[in-house]
Amino acid sequence: MPINKLTSKQKAVLKYIYDSIRYHKLPPTVREIAQHFKFKSTGTVRDYLKILVREGVIRITANKSRAIELVYENLFAIPILGRVQAGLPTLAVEEIEDYLNMDSLIFSETDTFALRIKGESMINAGIFSGDLVLVQKQNIAQTDEIVVAVIGEEATVKRLKKKGARYFLEPANPHYQDIIVDEQVNIIGKVISVIRRFH
Amino acid sequence: MPINKLTSKQKAVLKYIYDSIRYHKLPPTVREIAQHFKFKSTGTVRDYLKILVREGVIRITANKSRAIELVYENLFAIPILGRVQAGLPTLAVEEIEDYLNMDSLIFSETDTFALRIKGESMINAGIFSGDLVLVQKQNIAQTDEIVVAVIGEEATVKRLKKKGARYFLEPANPHYQDIIVDEQVNIIGKVISVIRRFH
């Protein structure tokens, strides 16, 4: 926290640790720090590390290689800002509401694939032509879920609805018509997210 | 190349490496991996690492501790299907049109943040309340781009328009009104993509 209390040399060491994590994605070893600053002894580095720990800007774990941790750093995910103040966002701790993780898809048990939307049939659900939808492979779905169905050779994205005992696929666009689910219709997945890019 | 080619055990090892970096902020050592999976030999771990390197999802540096690096380009690659046939997609090579690189959604780790949308002012642009927008930090933008602007304490997402010599922020919803860009309005970024998740 009190980075101002650090001397310029201590700040330089801290910055090197920071850069090492940021660009090499790995905290440095004691000897890597020594080499960078042309220190001829690892003891010098340990003096610096002790000071940085004492000042509360890093944490280290005993007997563990590269176990230097920056106290106020969150490098991994993309911050989701809850509150934005005037000027360019500083990504200050107070502003960060949460972190966006892209990883939940990757290690999911079932396979995931993406499909590019063609047509306007789901515009009222905010799914536009050209959007990508991420689809979780499954051949059943629940009512009101947006599903991917194959009819003949065509894949279509619609909302699954039920009226009485009959299931049908409902577009989110009054200009399109419902599709009754019968033997010709195969549900192949559930839409789990929509991604749109502005080139 | 993509993660689908990995066996479930290989995925488990990859996930452990991923989690280790994510939560302990440090890639694991060979022996840490062995211990976690109760492997009685480090050789087992090395077999897995070799496979993961071969499949292009990690990189390792010789003789360097904890030097396991995730190759995000391949890690976050989800197949985009161009053609879908009846039945569950087989993810056959012929069907794959391209790969969606989740990592490429992010402009650069430092200059990108996410913002959760509140309100209905952009529904005609397919941006709904609750959606996340990825924002590239910048204080200028071009006409017709969707921007994030701060007015007082409030952040707002609108489309930047120009009429004559005057700039204004245009909502994508007829129930909302234009906002004239003046000294009170600060543009802090450009929306580069929209992400919506269905729980």
Add this chain to the structure above:
DNA sequence: TTGACAACCACACAAATGTGTAGTATAAAG
């Protein structure tokens, strides 16, 4: 002057860590 502290050096030791060789068992593919 004394003492505290930053900022170094030298060197050695033990622990942690990556690497290499040599195996076994099993299942799928040719």
Add this chain to the structure above:
DNA sequence: CTTTATACTACACATTTGTGTGGTTGTCAA
């Protein structure tokens, strides 16, 4: 049947790495 690949075990060796002890020099404040 043979080959190939995955999925392990066992063990030893070399390097990397963290740690500890004991110094020196200079500065600044009490």
